[in-house]
Amino acid sequence: MRKAIAAVTTAGLALALAACGGESTPTQPTGGVTGAASPTGARSLEGVTIEVAAKWTGAEQANFQKVLDAFQAKTGAKVTYASTGEDTGAYLGPRIQAGSPPDVAILPQPGLVQQYADDKALKPLTPEVIKQIDENYTPYWKELGSAGGEVYGVLVKAAHKSLVWYRDQAFADAGVQPPATWDELVTTAQTVADSGTAPFALCGASGWTLTDLFENVYLSSAGPENYDKLSKHEIPWTDPSVTTALEKMAQIAGKQEFLLGGSSGALQTDFPTCVTQVYGQDKAAMVIEADFVGTTAEESGAKLGEEARYFPFPKSGDTVPVVLGGDIAVAMKDSKGAMALLEYLASKEGGEVWAKLPGYLSPNRNVSPENYPSELTRQLAQTIISAGESVRYDMSDLAPSAFGGTDGKGEWKLLQDFVRDPSKISDIQEQLESEAEKAWK
Numbered sequence: 408m409r410k411a412i413a414a415v416t417t418a419g420l421a422l423a424l425a426a427c428g429g430e431s432t433p434t435q436p437t438g439g440v441t442g443a444a445s446p447t448g449a450r451s452l453e454g455v456t457i458e459v460a461a462k463w464t465g466a467e468q469a470n471f472q473k474v475l476d477a478f479q480a481k482t483g484a485k486v487t488y489a490s491t492g493e494d495t496g497a498y499l500g501p502r503i504q505a506g507s508p509p510d511v512a513i514l515p516q517p518g519l520v521q522q523y524a525d526d527k528a529l530k531p532l533t534p535e536v537i538k539q540i541d542e543n544y545t546p547y548w549k550e551l552g553s554a555g556g557e558v559y560g561v562l563v564k565a566a567h568k569s570l571v572w573y574r575d576q577a578f579a580d581a582g583v584q585p586p587a588t589w590d591e592l593v594t595t596a597q598t599v600a601d602s603g604t605a606p607f608a609l610c611g612a613s614g615w616t617l618t619d620l621f622e623n624v625y626l627s628s629a630g631p632e633n634y635d636k637l638s639k640h641e642i643p644w645t646d647p648s649v650t651t652a653l654e655k656m657a658q659i660a661g662k663q664e665f666l667l668g669g670s671s672g673a674l675q676t677d678f679p680t681c682v683t684q685v686y687g688q689d690k691a692a693m694v695i696e697a698d699f700v701g702t703t704a705e706e707s708g709a710k711l712g713e714e715a716r717y718f719p720f721p722k723s724g725d726t727v728p729v730v731l732g733g734d735i736a737v738a739m740k741d742s743k744g745a746m747a748l749l750e751y752l753a754s755k756e757g758g759e760v761w762a763k764l765p766g767y768l769s770p771n772r773n774v775s776p777e778n779y780p781s782e783l784t785r786q787l788a789q790t791i792i793s794a795g796e797s798v799r800y801d802m803s804d805l806a807p808s809a810f811g812g813t814d815g816k817g818e819w820k821l822l823q824d825f826v827r828d829p830s831k832i833s834d835i836q837e838q839l840e841s842e843a844e845k846a847w848k
Contacts (some may be wrong), residue, residue: 414629416660416681424826429472429516432796433807433845434629437614437660438611443460447540447559450482450483451480451482451483452482452483452484452630452743452744452747452764452839453483453484453485453746454480454483454743455484455717455743455744456484456485456487457484457485457486457742457744457745457747457748458486458487458488458489458509458510458511459486459487459488459509459511459513459688459748459808460489460490460491460498460499460511460512460513461491461512461513461734462491462492462511462513462734463492463513465503465722466766467766468759470488470748470764470765470766470767470798471488471758471761472488472762473764474752474757474760474761476752477757477761478677478748478757481628481751482747482751484744484747484748486748488801489509493775494520495514495515496514496519496522496800497514499523499528499739500842503523503528503650503739505557506708506787507612508739508740509602509666509739509740510738510740510742510744510745510748511569511736511737511739511745512736512737512751513563513616513734513735513736513737514560514734514735514736514737514741515574515608515734516578516804516812517551517560517591517735517800517804517805517806518557518806518807519735519807520552520553520554520560520735520737523557523559523737523739524557524559525554528739529554529559529560529561529737529738529739530559530737530738530739530740530741530745531557531558531584532558532559532560532561532738532749534744536558536561536746536749536753537549538690539561539750539753539754540552540558540561540753541804542755542773543753543758543771543772543773543774543786544562544753545772545795545796546770546773546796547796547798547800548561548562548770549629551735551800552735553739558736559737559738560735560736560752561735561736561767562733562734562735562770563733563734563735563736563752563753563761564733564734564761564768564770565731565733565768565770565791566697566698566699566731566732566768566792567666567698567729567787567790568623568635568696568697568698568730568731568801569623569719569720569728569730569766569790570623570695570697570698570700570717570719570720570787571585571694571695571718571720571721571743572590572682572685572693572694572700572704572708572717572718573685573692573693573698573716574685574686574689574691574693574715575600575694575713575715575716576606576689576714577599577685577689577691577692577693578599578692578770578829580602580604581595581599581601581602581692582602583595583599583600585718585783586718586720586723587718587719587722588722588723589624589627589655589658589722589723591756592658592659593658595656596659596693597665598661598665598696599692599693600662600665604667604691605664605665605667605668605690605691605692606659606665606691606692606693606695607659607665607666607667607691607692607694607695608659608667608673608674608677608681608682608683608684608691608694609666609673609676609694609695610666610673610676610677610681610694611669611673611674611675611676611823611826612675612676612679613677613678614676614819614820614823615678615724615812616678616681616696617693617819617820617823617825617826618694618801618802618803618811618818618819618822619695619697619730620650620656620695621652621653621656621800621818622634622730622802622813622823622831623695623720623730624655624656624723624725624728624796624801625648625649625652626724626728626729626730626799627724627725627728628648628651628652628655628724628726629648629649629651629652629724630724630725630726631726631796631797632635632843633646633648634752634799634802635695635799636807637649637661637802638799638800638806639784639803640806640843640844640847642844644836644839644840645833645837645839645840649834649836649839650832650833652723653825653829653835653836654832655830655834656825656829657722657825657829657830657832659699660775660825660826661743661829661830662693663673667684667690667691670827670828671827673828674823674828680837682694682695682696682700682703682707683707683843684703684716685703685704685708686707686708686715687707687709688707693710696721696761697732698768698783698787700717701783711783714749719790723817726797727793727794727797729790729791729794729797729799730797730798730799730801730802731791731798731800732800732801733770733800734802735750736752736753753771754769755773758771758774759771759774759775759778762778762779762784763778763779763780763786764780765780765781765784767779767784768784768787768788768791769788769791770791770798772791772792772795776788776789776792803819805844805848806818807847809842809845809846810846811845816842817842817846818839818842821835821838821839821842824838
């Protein structure tokens with residue numbers, strides 16, 4: 408469900424970001440980045456055909472094709488693209504069973520890396536690809552693409568989930584500025600409420616938005632090490648660090664005047680309706696969600712960078728939270744072409760080709776923000792780089808889907824129950840732990 412939304416909104420964001428930056432989409436030279444070191448030899452793959460499968464359609468597919476075009480021009484390979492649709496597993500499963508998988512697949516969830524590795528459907532990356540990962544990514548991303556001591560995948564595309572979007576006029580009317588800390592956010596919300604506007608449009612009917620909110624608060628208040636432990640269920644959901652995060656969330660969820668329509672209204676509002684309540688309907692001042700909010704904001708008539716603005720998710724502890732979603736490229740055939748394409752996608756050169764196109768963020772720390780076509784994407788890219796080793800992947804997407812990715816079940820449902828009654832923190836923690844124990848068996 409979340410992936411379907413992201414696919415649509417990211418495609419639209421390609422146009423929105425270009426408009427925000429006041430620049431047209433650049434025409435990418437077919438030969439790639441002039442002067443950049445090539446991870447593959449020029450014209451070294453003449454006569455080689457590579458099939459790559461990913462979920463992208465529309466603008467996302469068109470932009471990825473430009474990256475593939477640059478790779479083809481450099482190496483002489485021929486690359487064909489196949490869309491998996493939103494259910495990547497449903498597409499890849501039969502092809503794997505038939506012994507005819509694509510050379511390269513781009514997976515929307517890290518959990519699929521472990522699943523396909525267990526099924527012996529992935530090929531370990533070559534030293535050349537791993538060299539690019541070591542040079543361009545933090546060790547965390549290498550671990551994310553690994554299973555059983557082998558490296559199988561490279562994160563090639565990111566979504567930035569540590570943002571709070573706000574309506575500029577609402578802040579001006581209340582006389583407030585974007586907050587930097589959680590306590591300041593709570594104070595700002597109270598001032599906005601006192602001005603007569605609901606501070607937050609909460610997308611509570613879409614349970615994944617509540618997991619995103621929890622993850623940002625938890626990463627900041629508990630720190631990256633505890634975040635890693637909780638994401639692997641190495642510490643229980645009854646841990647005091649979870650209590651602290653939920654207590655902070657209750658400072659917002661527990662005040663009816665902070666939520667448009669109160670908790671009942673919030674739990675009946677899905678994504679992207681919550682965005683239109685801020686932009687277009689002018690009913691609320693803020694919405695907490697990822698970079699793809701910009702698409703719906705523009706569709707609602709708000710100009711990015713003017714009426715539609717954002718600030719980084721406020722610190723609730725010692726860590727500045729930067730939570731990413733994203734897509735991981737893996738090899739399903741042990742071929743020269745597959746590894747060469749992965750080497751290119753993991754490289755600074757490949758990342759810079761992609762970064763020059765709208766609607767894209769790179770987790771590659773050596774892709775300079777100056778490559779991006781709009782000020783918004785340059786700023787978002789800089790926050791990823793500045794966060795360094797503390798950047799983390801969406802925790803619910805790391806969990807078994809029964810716990811972290813199913814509507815009406817597990818974490819989604821229980822965080823909705825928490826919004827319904829934030830006073831029962833210990834009860835919610837016990838239920839979260841019970842569901843986690845079942846999912847991790």
